[in-house]
Structure formats: C-alpha cells, structure tokens
Amino acid sequence: MRFSALRILKEGLTGNKGWGAHWRDPEPKAEYDAIIIGGGGHGLSTAYYLAKNHGLTNIAVLEKGYIGGGNVGRNTTIVRANYFLNGNSEFYSHSLKLWEGLEEDLNYNVMHSQRGLINLFHSDGQRDAFVRRGNAMVNQGDDAVLLDREGVRKHLPYLDFDNVRFPIYGGLLHPRGGTARHDAVAWGFARGADMRGVDIIQNCEVTGIDIENGAVTGVQTTRGAIKTKKIGMTVAGRSGQVAAMAGMRLPIESHVLQAFVTEGLKPVIDHVISFGMGHFYISQSDKGGLVFGGDLDFYASYASRGNLPMKEHVMEAGMTLMPMIGEAKVLRSWGGIMDMTPDGSPIIDKSHIDGLYVNAGWCYGGFKAVPGSGSVFSHLIATDQHHSEATGFRLDRFRTGVGLMDEEGTGSQHNLH
Amino acid sequence: MRLKCPVCGERDRREFYYVGDAVALARPDPDAGEAAWDDYVHNRDNPAGVTRDLWQHEAGCAAWIVVTRNTVSHEILETALAADVKRAMS
Numbered sequence: 313m314r315f316s317a318l319r320i321l322k323e324g325l326t327g328n329k330g331w332g333a334h335w336r337d338p339e340p341k342a343e344y345d346a347i348i349i350g351g352g353g354h355g356l357s358t359a360y361y362l363a364k365n366h367g368l369t370n371i372a373v374l375e376k377g378y379i380g381g382g383n384v385g386r387n388t389t390i391v392r393a394n395y396f397l398n399g400n401s402e403f404y405s406h407s408l409k410l411w412e413g414l415e416e417d418l419n420y421n422v423m424h425s426q427r428g429l430i431n432l433f434h435s436d437g438q439r440d441a442f443v444r445r446g447n448a449m450v451n452q453g454d455d456a457v458l459l460d461r462e463g464v465r466k467h468l469p470y471l472d473f474d475n476v477r478f479p480i481y482g483g484l485l486h487p488r489g490g491t492a493r494h495d496a497v498a499w500g501f502a503r504g505a506d507m508r509g510v511d512i513i514q515n516c517e518v519t520g521i522d523i524e525n526g527a528v529t530g531v532q533t534t535r536g537a538i539k540t541k542k543i544g545m546t547v548a549g550r551s552g553q554v555a556a557m558a559g560m561r562l563p564i565e566s567h568v569l570q571a572f573v574t575e576g577l578k579p580v581i582d583h584v585i586s587f588g589m590g591h592f593y594i595s596q597s598d599k600g601g602l603v604f605g606g607d608l609d610f611y612a613s614y615a616s617r618g619n620l621p622m623k624e625h626v627m628e629a630g631m632t633l634m635p636m637i638g639e640a641k642v643l644r645s646w647g648g649i650m651d652m653t654p655d656g657s658p659i660i661d662k663s664h665i666d667g668l669y670v671n672a673g674w675c676y677g678g679f680k681a682v683p684g685s686g687s688v689f690s691h692l693i694a695t696d697q698h699h700s701e702a703t704g705f706r707l708d709r710f711r712t713g714v715g716l717m718d719e720e721g722t723g724s725q726h727n728l729h
Numbered sequence: 730m731r732l733k734c735p736v737c738g739e740r741d742r743r744e745f746y747y748v749g750d751a752v753a754l755a756r757p758d759p760d761a762g763e764a765a766w767d768d769y770v771h772n773r774d775n776p777a778g779v780t781r782d783l784w785q786h787e788a789g790c791a792a793w794i795v796v797t798r799n800t801v802s803h804e805i806l807e808t809a810l811a812a813d814v815k816r817a818m819s
C-alpha cells in the first residue's frame with residue numbers, strides 16, 4: 313500500500329475501508345540469516361537498511377512488547393546535528409541527512425519538522441564555548457548561526473531575558489534542528505522493513521543467546537528457539553540484561569529519564585529551546601502540547617517513572633526561563649530507561665563473540681540517531697566493517713582510554729552523564 | 730524516594746549524592762591488570778532488581794552509605810554505613 317494525496321482522497325470518499333495493517337504479524341521461522349533483538353527505533357531501522365541497502369531480507373526483529381512501546385515512543389523527539397567531537401560529529405551529520413530524505417524514502421509521514429533549535433547561553437565563557445561548537449558544526453558541513461541577545465529576542469520574545477541568575481546573552485541557532493513524530497518513525501521503519509520481507513515479531517522476548525565455540529548459533533525466546541548466525545542487539549535500556557545472556561558485562565548503567573507534556577495550547581513555541589544551564593528543554597507538539605524535560609533522576613533505575621525531586625527541578629527551570637509556562641497545566645509525565653555509558657556516547661561494534669553485534673549506550677540522545685544508527689549498524693552486520701561515518705563508537709575505548717567521546721567534558725565516569 | 734541514613738534516620742533523596750554501583754568497596758590492587766581495572770571502572774552488572782549502590786549523605790552527616798534497593802520498584806531494602814560494610818569485608 314502506497315500513501316499519496318490521491319489515495320487519501322479516494323479513501324476519504326469510500327469510507328476509509330481500504331487501509332490495511334501496516335505490517336504483517338508472522339509466526340517466527342525456525343531460522344533466519346540475521347536476528348535483531350529489540351523492535352525500537354534502532355532495531356527497526358537496522359532491519360530496514362539491512363534489507364534495503366544490503367539485500368538481506370530473511371531476517372527478523374524480535375520485540376518483547378509491542379512496536380513503539382520502548383523509548384522510541386517515550387522520547388521528546390528532538391532531532392539535531394550539533395555535536396562537537398570527532399566521532400559524534402560526522403555520525404549525527406549523516407543521520408540528519410537521512411532524516412531529511414526519510415519521508416520520501418519510507419513513503420511515510422514522520423512529521424519531521426526542521427523548526428530550528430536554539431541553545432541559550434548566559435555568560436561570556438558560555439558564548440565562547442558555543443562559538444567553538446558552532447564552528448565545529450559548520451566545519452562538519454552542518455548549519456549554525458550565532459544569535460546575540462536581540463537576535464534571540466526576535467525569535468523567542470517570551471523568555472525572561474533579565475533573570476538575575478541566568479540573564480540571556482544569546483543563543484546558538486541550528487536551523488536544521490527540530491522534531492519528528494516519534495511513533496510514526498517506528499511505524500514507518502516497521503512498515504518499510506516488512507514490505508521488504510523482514511518478519512517483525514512482537515510479544516517475543518529473547519531469553520537466551522546460544523553460543524557454540526565462540527560463535528552465535530541462535531536465540532531462545534518466549535516463542536521458541538530460533539537459529540541464526542548473526543545477532544544484532546538494539547535493546548536500549550535493557551542492554552545489560554541481553555548482554556548478560558551472552559556472558560558479557562557492558563560499560564552501561566540504566567537510568568530513568570522523565571518527560572512532561574501539558575494540555576494542548578494554541579501555537580506559542582515555534583522552536584526547540586534548550587536551556588542547558590537549567591537542564592531544561594522544550595518544544596510544542598503539532599497537537600499543541602508543550603513537551604519538555606530535563607536531566608536524569610541520577611540513580612540506576614529500571615522503573616519507567618521517576619521521582620518528585622526531578623519533576624520539581626524541571627518545573628522550576630521552566631518557570632525561570634519562561635514564566636508564562638506557569639499558566640499551562642501539565643497533563644502527563646513519564647519515564648524511559650536510558651542506557652548510560654561512562655562517556656555519554658554510544659557503542660556500535662562487534663563483540664568478542666562471532667556474529668554478535670552490539671548497538672547500545674544511546675543515553676538520552678538516541679532518537680535523532682535512529683536512521684543513522686540503522687544505516688551504520690546494518691553496514692557492520694552485513695560487511696563486518698565499520699561504516700565510514702561511525703568508526704568511533706568502539707566498545708574497547710573505555711578499556712584503552714583511546715577515543716573516549718565525552719561531549720560534556722565532565723570525565724568518563726558512570727555518574728557524570 | 731527516601732533513604733535511611735544509619736546516622737540521621739530517614740531523609741529525602743535530595744540530601745544524598747549518588748555515586749553508583751557499590752563496586753568502590755572492592756577496589757582492585759594497583760597491579761591487578763587491565764581487565765580487572767576495566768571491570769572496576771566501567772563494566773557493570775546493571776541488574777533489573779536488587780542492587781547495591783553507594784550514596785553520600787551530602788546535605789546531612791556526610792557519611793558514605795551502602796544502599797540495597799530494587800531498581801524496578803525503587804524500594805529501599807537496607808542501608809548500612811560503608812565503613813561498617815568495608816570492615817566486615819576484610
């Protein structure tokens with residue numbers, strides 16, 4: 313089924329009876345050429361690009377719950393390419409370019425909206441840091457515009473510019489940054505993979521990884537054993553558990569990150585605004601809700617909900633930045649489980665077990681990476697070579713200390729990111 | 730979430746600084762080798778369930794505390810002074 317304006321018109325006139333399921337609900341086969349564990353954004357995009365770019369279609373995505381039930385459906389949907397360090401920079405640039413062609417590629421409306429992202433700064437020192445970051449972005453071939461105070465005011469007149477603690481000095485505008493509809497990204501990739509023959513198997517939890525003579529031979533699942541010689545794991549917050557099935561310990565601690573949404577309002581916030589000093593960021597969804605969040609709760613957690621202190625902190629930061637937000641009523645808050653690495657950057661690598669590939673450690677920033685990660689991880693699985701835009705995400709960088717990617721410059725240590 | 734400081738009693742989570750897995754109590758020898766140090770500094774069991782981690786009662790008595798708690802339910806099962814735990818280990 314192809315989506316088009318004509319099709320919408322036709323369905324509208326004929327009672328919308330022609331829309332079918334977006335993907336099949338197949339029974340697991342006894343064997344696949346490759347198995348992807350985890351049907352979040354990264355698993356689905358990996359399967360999609362394995363089929364599309366590498367012609368591997370006898371593959372399955374095994375998802376323990378339902379498609380879109382993990383972090384891919386829980387995040388605050390910011391899509392950007394404003395990283396500073398080599399390794400991250402070229403990867404997120406690659407990913408953003410894929411986003412820009414994604415809707416045509418998938419024939420699916422993921423509501424990618426490049427509304428512009430503004431990172432605010434509040435001191436001369438911070439301005440210097442953002443000038444440097446902006447230059448790095450421009451050198452990477454992406455876009456960055458330095459705004460002074462009046463420049464920010466033109467875009468965001470409703471901020472409190474004269475806050476005593478955090479007066480606004482300016483901001484770094486990333487015009488191609490923005491948001492997308494998170495569920496639609498999962499659904500679009502699921503549909504695209506399914507159309508190319510990939511089996512998407514929901515309610516199928518992997519409970520064991522079979523290894524013989526140092527090579528994978530298959531998986532045990534709640535729906536029976538399945539044979540395969542290649543396994544890609546893309547289970548985000550559950551990476552520790554799935555790696556343990558292969559006898560591995562990863563440099564990952566799972567933490568909870570919360571987010572919030574208000575009742576639907578008339579359009580008021582046109583951009584994505586990031587107030588780093590307050591650990592606060594916000595955008596407005598197309599439905600009208602103000603979507604905002606802050607930092608981790610900062611203790612290891614697998615509960616998909618957080619605690620009160622971070623809720624209060626986020627609300628306070630919002631009031632500090634834009635007092636008008638106090639008029640809005642918060643509808644919901646929720647949490648997602650984040651796979652935090654010591655340096656805050658991800659891992660895309662082979663493991664010491666033949667045929668077991670690791671994609672993990674996306675921390676709180678893996679949504680923007682969804683197309684990029686699928687494209688480079690599928691390359692690694694299919695060719696056993698690292699993709700040219702993702703050579704830095706090595707698992708051994710922690711052991712060797714070479715190539716750590718600590719964007720925040722706080723140190724490569726578990727409780728600092 | 731409230732944690733029970735063995736010295737001060739039950740206090741709000743805000744008073745505590747979180748360090749992470751209580752591996753710090755079992756620091757390897759300086760010459761234990763690369764693998765032991767990599768495990769100590771980076772690799773984690775990361776359990777979904779009962780874990781033992783290290784907190785400091787920063788805004789209280791400043792004691793280091795080993796907290797046994799459930800990462801799925803946020804239930805606090807036991808707290809003990811890190812000094813006592815360390816002494817019992819040797």
Ligand SMILES: Cc1cc2nc3c(=O)[nH]c(=O)nc-3n(C[C@H](O)[C@H](O)[C@H](O)COP(=O)(O)OP(=O)(O)OC[C@H]3O[C@@H](n4cnc5c(N)ncnc54)[C@H](O)[C@@H]3O)c2cc1C
Binds near residue numbers: 374516
């Ligand atoms: C509140 C919040 C806000 C965020 N905001 C942003 C943002 O603005 N921008 C951004 O770029 N990123 C953001 N992120 C991060 C981003 O959501 C994640 O990094 C990313 O979604 C993780 O990859 P995923 O989509 O594959 O994960 P998931 O959707 O979690 O997929 C993993 C899947 O694996 C499945 N699974 C686990 N164990 C097993 C098993 N044993 N067998 C089978 N399946 C299994 C799970 O059920 C799950 O569906 C945010 C996250 C949260 C929680």
Ligand SMILES: [Zn+2]
Binds near residue numbers: 734735736790791
């Ligand atoms: Zn105390």
